[in-house]
Amino acid sequence: MNKFFLNKLHTLLLFTVLLTTCFTSIVVGQKQLSLSFDTQSTTKFLCPPRISSVINDESDPATKYGLFINVLEDNNIIRDTNFQVVVSSNGNSVLNAKNIKVSKKTGKIHLLMIPNGVGFCTITVEVSYKKQTATINIEYAASDNSVKDGLYHTGISDASAAISIDNNTMLVGDDETNQLLLFDTRVSGLPIRSFNYEKLLDLEDGTIDTKKEVDVECAAKSAMHPNMSYWLGSMSNGGKRMDVKSNRNTLFATAISGIGKDIDVKIIGEYHQLRKNLIEWGKTNGYQLDIAASAGMEPKRVDGFNVEGMCFAPDNTTLYVCFRAPIVPVKDRNNALIAPLLNFETWFNNGKTTGKPQFGKPIEIDLNKRGIRDIISLSDKSYLIVAGNSDHIKNAALYKWTGLSEDRPQLLSIPDISNLPIEAAIEVFEDGMPSGKVQLICDNGSTAWYNDGNPSKNLDYRYKKFISKVVKIN
Numbered sequence: 001m002n003k004f005f006l007n008k009l010h011t012l013l014l015f016t017v018l019l020t021t022c023f024t025s026i027v028v029g030q031k032q033l034s035l036s037f038d039t040q041s042t043t044k045f046l047c048p049p050r051i052s053s054v055i056n057d058e059s060d061p062a063t064k065y066g067l068f069i070n071v072l073e074d075n076n077i078i079r080d081t082n083f084q085v086v087v088s089s090n091g092n093s094v095l096n097a098k099n100i101k102v103s104k105k106t107g108k109i110h111l112l113m114i115p116n117g118v119g120f121c122t123i124t125v126e127v128s129y130k131k132q133t134a135t136i137n138i139e140y141a142a143s144d145n146s147v148k149d150g151l152y153h154t155g156i157s158d159a160s161a162a163i164s165i166d167n168n169t170m171l172v173g174d175d176e177t178n179q180l181l182l183f184d185t186r187v188s189g190l191p192i193r194s195f196n197y198e199k200l201l202d203l204e205d206g207t208i209d210t211k212k213e214v215d216v217e218c219a220a221k222s223a224m225h226p227n228m229s230y231w232l233g234s235m236s237n238g239g240k241r242m243d244v245k246s247n248r249n250t251l252f253a254t255a256i257s258g259i260g261k262d263i264d265v266k267i268i269g270e271y272h273q274l275r276k277n278l279i280e281w282g283k284t285n286g287y288q289l290d291i292a293a294s295a296g297m298e299p300k301r302v303d304g305f306n307v308e309g310m311c312f313a314p315d316n317t318t319l320y321v322c323f324r325a326p327i328v329p330v331k332d333r334n335n336a337l338i339a340p341l342l343n344f345e346t347w348f349n350n351g352k353t354t355g356k357p358q359f360g361k362p363i364e365i366d367l368n369k370r371g372i373r374d375i376i377s378l379s380d381k382s383y384l385i386v387a388g389n390s391d392h393i394k395n396a397a398l399y400k401w402t403g404l405s406e407d408r409p410q411l412l413s414i415p416d417i418s419n420l421p422i423e424a425a426i427e428v429f430e431d432g433m434p435s436g437k438v439q440l441i442c443d444n445g446s447t448a449w450y451n452d453g454n455p456s457k458n459l460d461y462r463y464k465k466f467i468s469k470v471v472k473i474n
Helices: 003-029 274-284 344-351
Strands: 033-037 050-054 067-073 084-089 100-105 108-113 119-129 132-143 150-154 159-164 169-174 179-184 193-196 216-221 228-233 251-257 264-271 306-312 319-325 335-341 363-366 371-377 383-388 397-401 422-430 433-442 465-472
Touching: 033 119, 033 132, 067 119, 067 132, 084 100, 108 119, 159 433, 169 216, 169 433, 216 319, 228 306, 251 344, 264 344, 274 335, 306 383, 335 371, 383 422
Parallel strands: 050 132, 159 216, 159 422, 216 306, 306 371, 371 422
Antiparallel strands: 033 067, 067 108, 084 119, 100 108, 119 132, 150 465, 159 169, 169 179, 179 193, 216 228, 228 251, 251 264, 306 319, 319 335, 319 371, 335 363, 371 383, 383 397, 422 433, 433 465
């Protein structure tokens, strides 16, 4: 290689280095383009990057309200709309890119997503601005609209107890987590607020930082104190070996202050011996509840032990504790069982109980061999009973009842509910007046929403969902 060629090569390499250095300095000097989710503008019913929708659900928040994305330079929102947006989907069978409506505002992108199939996909939003590009991903899921006129509340799937707060909100208990969640009763989507009571109760089962669930299955508003509500665990056995689970024996009271989305919930008392008291009462009355509740016994069978309903009796002082199982009597298992706890609030005394609870005579009611999954007192002084099998087979039915032991509950003819996993109900009011309707609340923890065989209870909370449905009962 001659000297002339070497000099030329050296000059070329030097020029390349200088050119690269100049180009790099120009890039470094530019403002950095980035994208972020605008949680302030996005509806509270969504929490990106994980979004779940429902096909053909008019109240689906991703379809109705959508979400907002900020376009930023050096973490500051840009002040114009001179940027280009390209949206793509890696699962057009779930959400075709053509079904994503894109609009631009100053420094913001608004997306409405209309699902066309069931499953998961990733939505990529790419923005080009001043010769730079930035991307952000949305992890999207869609489920089928399997229940006509149903709402699909996300955040939890194992809804198991509920009370109404006002015309538009309800407080829901989850039997898989130790929290109460405030939902809007009119729309699908995430809860407005949540209240974790795990560290506020004297729970025994679990570690210091993580207590096992109370398995809340019952809720009752006080008849005498409007701001007071009571919550009770199922008191059933659990786990692979059907062991006694001490946290499930918890009865606790909440005081609710404020209005609607601004409520505050405080724990004001608890009791952990009601299971023991009920077993003694059941033995005295020939129901063999000691056998039904013994370790190793499956609770969800006709001779098991499982409480799922609770409400105040017509005298406003007796608390009806209602069993999903056992079905009674022992020799002829046809009737649902209710234990009347007398002078409940006087005895409970905000958790500072006065002696042992006193129970009245057992009440047996004929629900066509079903147990009680929930019971609520209605404005007309009657009672609505949500009845269902003691086992896992869906066989839901609604009954009206006077609340008096001598009266037989009347089966209501309500279409399209027998196959729903109904766990709770609240009365529906319109303009502050009783509407003759109730909102049924389902436990969908075992539902595989996305055709992947994965039950809802195992998913990220933003993909979990449970159904509620309003029905007429008059």
